[in-house]
Amino acid sequence: MAAQDRWIVLSCVPSSGCAIFNYLSFIEVRSDQPKGAQQISGRVDFPRRSGVGKLNRGLAYAAPDKSGYNYPSNGKNLVAQNKNGYNLGPRRCGLEEVVRVKNGGTRFVDDGVRQPPQKKRKFSPIVWDIEEKEVRISSRNRVVSTPTTLSSPPSPCTSSIVSDEGVTKHSVSANLIEEVQHLPPKSSVFGFAAVSGQQCPDDEPEQGLVRKEIVQAPNIFTSRWSSDSDDEDVSRSEEKSRSSSLESGECERDDLEGDLIVLNQSNERSSCVLSACEDGDMECQSVSYGVMDIDDKREEDVAVDQPELDVEEPTGRGVNMLLGCRSVFEYAKLNKISEGTYGIVYRARDKKTGEIVALKKVKILDRRDFEEYGFPLTSLREINILASFDHPSIVKVKEVVVDDHENVYMVMEYMQHDFKGLMESMKHPFSTSDVKCLMLQLLEGVKYLHDNWVLHRDMKTSNLLLNNQGELKICDFGMARQYGSPLKPYTTKVVTQWYRAPELLLGAKKYSTAVDMWSVGCIMAELLAKEPLFKGTSEIDQLRKIFDTLGTPSEKIWAGFSQLPGAKANYSKQLYNLLRRKFPAASFTGSPVLSDAGFDLLNRLLTYDPEKRITADDALNHDWFHELPLPKSKEFLPTFPPKM
Ligand SMILES: Nc1ncnc2c1ncn2[C@@H]1O[C@H](COP(=O)(O)OP(=O)(O)OP(=O)(O)O)[C@@H](O)[C@H]1O
Numbered sequence: 001m002a003a004q005d006r007w008i009v010l011s012c013v014p015s016s017g018c019a020i021f022n023y024l025s026f027i028e029v030r031s032d033q034p035k036g037a038q039q040i041s042g043r044v045d046f047p048r049r050s051g052v053g054k055l056n057r058g059l060a061y062a063a064p065d066k067s068g069y070n071y072p073s074n075g076k077n078l079v080a081q082n083k084n085g086y087n088l089g090p091r092r093c094g095l096e097e098v099v100r101v102k103n104g105g106t107r108f109v110d111d112g113v114r115q116p117p118q119k120k121r122k123f124s125p126i127v128w129d130i131e132e133k134e135v136r137i138s139s140r141n142r143v144v145s146t147p148t149t150l151s152s153p154p155s156p157c158t159s160s161i162v163s164d165e166g167v168t169k170h171s172v173s174a175n176l177i178e179e180v181q182h183l184p185p186k187s188s189v190f191g192f193a194a195v196s197g198q199q200c201p202d203d204e205p206e207q208g209l210v211r212k213e214i215v216q217a218p219n220i221f222t223s224r225w226s227s228d229s230d231d232e233d234v235s236r237s238e239e240k241s242r243s244s245s246l247e248s249g250e251c252e253r254d255d256l257e258g259d260l261i262v263l264n265q266s267n268e269r270s271s272c273v274l275s276a277c278e279d280g281d282m283e284c285q286s287v288s289y290g291v292m293d294i295d296d297k298r299e300e301d302v303a304v305d306q307p308e309l310d311v312e313e314p315t316g317r318g319v320n321m322l323l324g325c326r327s328v329f330e331y332a333k334l335n336k337i338s339e340g341t342y343g344i345v346y347r348a349r350d351k352k353t354g355e356i357v358a359l360k361k362v363k364i365l366d367r368r369d370f371e372e373y374g375f376p377l378t379s380l381r382e383i384n385i386l387a388s389f390d391h392p393s394i395v396k397v398k399e400v401v402v403d404d405h406e407n408v409y410m411v412m413e414y415m416q417h418d419f420k421g422l423m424e425s426m427k428h429p430f431s432t433s434d435v436k437c438l439m440l441q442l443l444e445g446v447k448y449l450h451d452n453w454v455l456h457r458d459m460k461t462s463n464l465l466l467n468n469q470g471e472l473k474i475c476d477f478g479m480a481r482q483y484g485s486p487l488k489p490y491t492t493k494v495v496t497q498w499y500r501a502p503e504l505l506l507g508a509k510k511y512s513t514a515v516d517m518w519s520v521g522c523i524m525a526e527l528l529a530k531e532p533l534f535k536g537t538s539e540i541d542q543l544r545k546i547f548d549t550l551g552t553p554s555e556k557i558w559a560g561f562s563q564l565p566g567a568k569a570n571y572s573k574q575l576y577n578l579l580r581r582k583f584p585a586a587s588f589t590g591s592p593v594l595s596d597a598g599f600d601l602l603n604r605l606l607t608y609d610p611e612k613r614i615t616a617d618d619a620l621n622h623d624w625f626h627e628l629p630l631p632k633s634k635e636f637l638p639t640f641p642p643k644m
Helices: 220-224 296-305 367-373 377-388 419-425 432-451 513-529 539-550 596-605 616-620
Strands: 007-010 025-029 038-044 058-062 076-081 087-093 098-102 107-114 135-138 158-162 168-172 274-279 284-289 331-339 343-350 356-362 397-402 408-413 464-466 472-474
Touching: 331 356, 377 397, 377 408, 419 464, 419 513, 432 472, 432 513, 432 616, 513 596, 513 616, 596 616
Parallel strands: 135 284
Antiparallel strands: 007 025, 025 038, 025 274, 038 058, 058 098, 076 087, 076 107, 098 107, 158 168, 274 284, 331 343, 343 356, 356 408, 397 408, 464 472
């Protein structure tokens, strides 16, 4: 396959300093371009960024295949330079050379340097760095696809940086270039928180004082981010259409922040492409499907705000990129598993292989919105992240397929159960060794996410799947987003209410991995008790329920608590942490029992202060997992009758 038939993804750069690329894009490498540097058809749009320079459009070029290139392991580093040769930093790409010319003539050139093999992701998905904006993908010029080739090229997404404390961390690097997936023809690719201690000993709960056992849990905020002094405005837009089908305890998802999105692929004839763009001052970003045609207004913008392009305009127009995706009719739908806010999930069979899969149809909530704004961001985000991840505790996306009506489906590995449904149908709760086994898998998955700078933000039992091999996998990444340094304000309307961390309920705009850890604590409690821990009926009721159990937080146990928007409300003072009552060390009443070590872990997960809340890494090393009963191995987990 010639290079010019490939699709490549140009990635974006976080918004630091002079970094001016904010998006990744999918760009078609065309064969009808001049020699040497093959022009990549399409438009590359960038969000407007104050102080950085407006980037509206660029053109991408790629050199022809110099054969013998053994993707992905031989990926080269590319350097982006502006017109004056200013080096914008290394980028890595799965193609031999990629030259991207943006406004002002920025181009990527091969610097001949090899990237050391890196870790974790199959490829780097997105860096989304757009705060709380409505982001949609335009249905005009549509194209979609996602990688299915799950080879694991070294991740270009991480690089070492030095944190505030001088500790070397991995971070999502700026300046990414996504890698090309080489695909076979036709395969579409695609107190109380008396801190950790939060303890109020069971034998003396009424004695008045909460024991404050300050445990030096890793400091999530300070260890991973620089100062949060950047008080960026969060421009958030409400999603116009909402589903009324929210499950009990769920909040509406009102944020569509984050950005876009990946999907790369190639096959012999056509591929799916996404590019990202910004809609003028409105900062409504959209991703064009398919070949990007040049819209006049954007050209004007470029002309006014940017130096002249020193490259040719793209010539390609209107290729139907959906051709690159297999049809959903390759699968026989067997039954509907679930209909959620953003998707309908079916059990289906691959007609060719007989394999049973899960098909998640992306729900278009409002057709007119779709026409105008395109493919829902949450779905793109989910596809992108899932396609980029490769971990036993994260559900795998096999490919993306389409139907005749432009509906898009994710094809995922099929998992027989979700924990919400499972626990509703179980007569007895999981045993302690079952829960340990499940918690280890869950924490491994969460650690993987956090190591890759992704917040899931919607951890709950219905988003945890279990198969008959005893494997637990996290799904539903529609709310996930990349985070980085410095800590940015995000929307607070994330995480289903029952699992939502107190800092979110109290309106903290800056939050991070600790929100997922709180949810993990709620899940641990639920796995043990077979009942959700805090079943609030509203946000205020949710807080009330948390405070009633863990005690009302104060500045003393949670530094910064009093500054949170929601802290001003008049909460009734509950001085004690009564969690141990719900999980006693021994019980004759049927309450779930929990050893001191187990209770300590639960308490650390449900620590008010996010900075003191335990991390996934530390939780995995917690003593509870080393004491008897030991975690069961997956193969010995109970099996359950199939849900129908
Ligand atoms: N790979 C899979 N295999 C089997 N069932 C699945 C799979 N993925 C999802 N499901 C089922 O579909 C349900 C909804 O999936 P998912 O959460 O991804 O959709 P959603 O539309 O985002 O839902 P919600 O609005 O609840 O967040 C899950 O709770 C689970 O029961």
